[in-house]
Amino acid sequence: MNGKTIAIIEDDKDILELIALHVQKAGFKPKKFTDGESFFRYLSTDMPDVLILDLMLPDMDGLEICKVLRSNPSTAKLPIIILTAKIEETDKIVGLELGADDYITKPFSPRELIARVKAVLRRTSEEETTEEEILKVGDKIVIDVNKMEVYVEGKKVDLTLTEFKILKHLAKKPGWVFSREQLLDAIWGVKKSVIDRTVDVHIKKLRDKLGKAGKLIKSVRGMGYKIEIE
Template identity: 40%
Template sequence: MSKARILLVDDEPDILEMLSYNLEKEDYKIETATNGLDAIEKAKSFSPDLILLDIMMPEMDGVEVCYQLRENDQFADTIIAFLTARTEDFTQISALEAGGDDFILKPIKPNVFKSRIKALLRRNDKKDAKKEKVKFKFGPLVINTEKYNIRLDGKKIKMAKKEFELLLLLTSSPGKVFKREEILRKVWGREVIVGDRTIDVHIRKLREKIGNDYFKTLKGVGYKFEF
């Protein structure tokens, strides 16, 4: 199982260095940001499983960052915890109302900090277990089989039914080469007669809507989804 991706956001370099050091020892994948605006941009490209936000930051505070992230469907299920030295009720209430999941109080003790991170990620694992048959996530690409929709970087992508079914088949086994005969059978069915170019046209449409990098062609064989 791959280790979680964690985005650390704090305007104090010493704190970022300490947190990164302790989490990288646990083999987590770490990205950092020193202000709220940078945090939002890095979150979009890094697609973290967990975001640790300092509340007091220049340009945009952590509460506002959380608000903006929660407005984007890409981060609907991302755990967001706040790093703060402030214990006032109104601060914590504002952070929770913005969509925060938890708090980690400063000063931070490394062993306690690592235990809290593991506990937060276990909470996310339980959520994922309930949703694993409904939602599939490949970085910024999110496929929701229950709602029958696709989002890329938080934006909904319109797709025809067969485009969606073809994407769902290819993403069911990333890296596997699906032969043309298998694709026709599973997406269009044995009883439906379609032209030889049907698969190629639908792959082209997927590339136009999602991007070229996800789909690879093996000439004369079939297609595969890579992530």
């Protein structure tokens, strides 16, 4: 895990240097940026292993950066940890819905931040080694894991990153019942600030987008959700 490159976008230079120092002490290579524009210039020639992203930047909103990264196939799987002074629950949920892998509020513990970075890298490594290229749910749904594309009866369906992750997790084990907490852990790992009803909202949107195939996602009262192949 050592030697991985950690990009940091933070406009407060003192905080930027503090994060970079601890990233380096942990054996990683820090790449420092004070705005979104310089980071995107860097992306044109290189790719970090993790991005630590402040939301309040001088030139671009951090959430917009997150959205742009997730919409581009070349950066769609880049692990993102949001670091911000914004503490409202709605801000956290929006960040995670846009595809952030974790969310830490200021003031923060540098040791905790490094622990989160390591956890994200572990999850990414595990997914890369265990992921199947194509997942099929009966004869209705096809999930192309590498391209992050979903097809229902041959027609492509556009899902958010969170919806894609939920569908993929359920599809890996048809018939298995996953609790809301298990789904939260699978998607956001150590992130515990996300409320359970967030999963219900995503499931509803996912079912709607899947159309008739959405009925394959079953609610199990008092337990959670599963995919059931007819």
